[in-house]
Amino acid sequence: MKGLSVTNVTKRFGDITALDRINLYFGENRIYGLLGRNGAGKTTLLNTITGRIFADEGSVILDGSPVTENESNLSRIFMMSESNYYPENMKVADAFRWTGEFYDSFDRDRAVELSGRFGLSLNKKIKSLSTGYGTIFKLVTALSVNVPYILLDEPVLGLDANHRDLFYRVLIETYSENPATYIISTHLIEEVSGIIEDVVIINKGRIIRNEPRESLLSKYYCVTGHISAVDEFARDKKVIASETLGGLKNAYIEGTPDKRSMPEGLSISRMDLQKLFIQLTGEGGNMQ
């Protein structure tokens, strides 16, 4: 089967189960958002997919064959890590050169061009780069490598608003020119929600949601109005969260709204992904 499959993957660190029987499928040429709170298991999952750490149970299969220790499959996946795994004394230009040696598809000219757009100096040593530019260096490499599966772990860590905006534009540009599967692990859900097509939410090592963004968001809606009117409307409905501001109240409700039967004074809006994420992964347990 084409695609990247994670089957029954479990990973424990001592008493802690970082990944608990994870089952996922990443199709070709789609953009996935891997969302989860700190310590949810996002990086562990990505490290397991790329064979950097070993699963205690389960398997990771790419196009029908295992990924771990498989040269052919490893060369078709690139993971941009939150940590820096490049030699300390290596310069940016040298890192591009060596990435080109390891990945035939690496486009050095593209890397140089993107470096220029981000203002990344090619002659700087990687260890001397600031957190933001360290991230930019890794992003530029990932966006120039041209492999079918690109995993981005916290791709906007330390980036200012301008660079984050540029990154999202370059990502879309790269994806349009050279489609690939992107798995983006991030905390900045609001920013990434417009880009991702599929949402994978991981919480305490378990996948709690895995479906197209539109499908997920269409299952919920937000009702806004006077507190009493909202409460009356929501009385027989499943409210997953609510907030009040002055005399107004927002209620987040599971289900599909019937716009014809809406009482006067209430308005309906779309659920936003960040709000939903907070409710799904918030304290007080998971909403299943």
Add this chain to the structure above:
Amino acid sequence: MNIKAALKYRLYESKKSVIIFYLAVAALILLISTTIITIKTTEGKTNSLEIATIVFLFILGLNSFRETFRFFMQNGISRKAIISSQIMCSLILCLAMSLIDNIILVIGKNLLTFGGRLDFIGMLELMYGPQNSAVAAFPVSFLFCFSIYSMVSALGFLITTLYYRMNKGQKIAVSVGVPAALLFVLPAMDKYIFRFAISNVFAKVIRFAFEAPANAVVSGIVLSAAFYGFSWLLARKAVIKD
């Protein structure tokens, strides 16, 4: 494909250190020669230049895992390719450095004698005395150096791989425990419990392993293979650490 690229990277990384090492050796020989030429009464011997190479290759081996492993993992290189490229790189360096050292020895013995006031003595000659045939001495010395170089390089790599796999507690235990066991516990047990049986067996093994150049060559190669074998057992389950 990736083994080739990994080997290329390892050779590239070692190149600078090897060049600096031989520049230092050349500077040292130049200094000794200049001293002998300038001070007419001076006489000298250069014993076992190869010892410097052994120390160099051991340190190079010690520095061959952590950083490279992380970089290779970042670039989709398998653990198999990581170990294979290390073995190939080590063999190439050991062959090249053995050849260079023996050429330096031949040049020193024949061209830098300064009327018998400077004597170059190689490791082979130091351990086994002068060889009967000057023609045969070169290949024997070359193989002898190569096997010893390969052994220490593999030992350095094994130690660094072992330390990479261990946690902090294990590192402390091994760093303190192994020297303590070798320097105090084992000699004490040997003396008071085994009545020198351990040291006798050890001496016999060492004597057999190194009693002739051919034995030393075979021992060096066997130990290299064993060290790399253990390194592979450790590296095949190594995971990336932050």
